[in-house]
Amino acid sequence: MTLLQLGLVVLAQVAQVAGQVLLKRGMTRTQGRVARVAAGTAMLAFWFFAWLKLLQGLDLSYLYPFEGLSLVLLVFASRTFLGERMERSAWIGVALITTGMILVGLN
Numbered sequence: 001m002t003l004l005q006l007g008l009v010v011l012a013q014v015a016q017v018a019g020q021v022l023l024k025r026g027m028t029r030t031q032g033r034v035a036r037v038a039a040g041t042a043m044l045a046f047w048f049f050a051w052l053k054l055l056q057g058l059d060l061s062y063l064y065p066f067e068g069l070s071l072v073l074l075v076f077a078s079r080t081f082l083g084e085r086m087e088r089s090a091w092i093g094v095a096l097i098t099t100g101m102i103l104v105g106l107n
Contacts, residue, residue: 005057012050013070017045017077024082065104068097 018038026036054063072094078084
């Protein structure tokens, strides 16, 4: 994996999380709903096309574990931007996912 590919992986996962947070905010608030939903949809579209580009150059079995990054980022984003509370089991899950990503990355 090149540095450019790694950067695109991280950017794609950040876009996916941002898209989900924007959609959640757009669907739970009346003011600015259309703008938030549109921005969330745009972020998810960027993620989709970035993912397609990454699939061209990387094996799926190598690339797919990076999806775990979005789960980890989503837990932090939900807590930070949406004020959601996380139980201990969620943090244990984040630790396990992170450990798995590191193990796959070492392969």
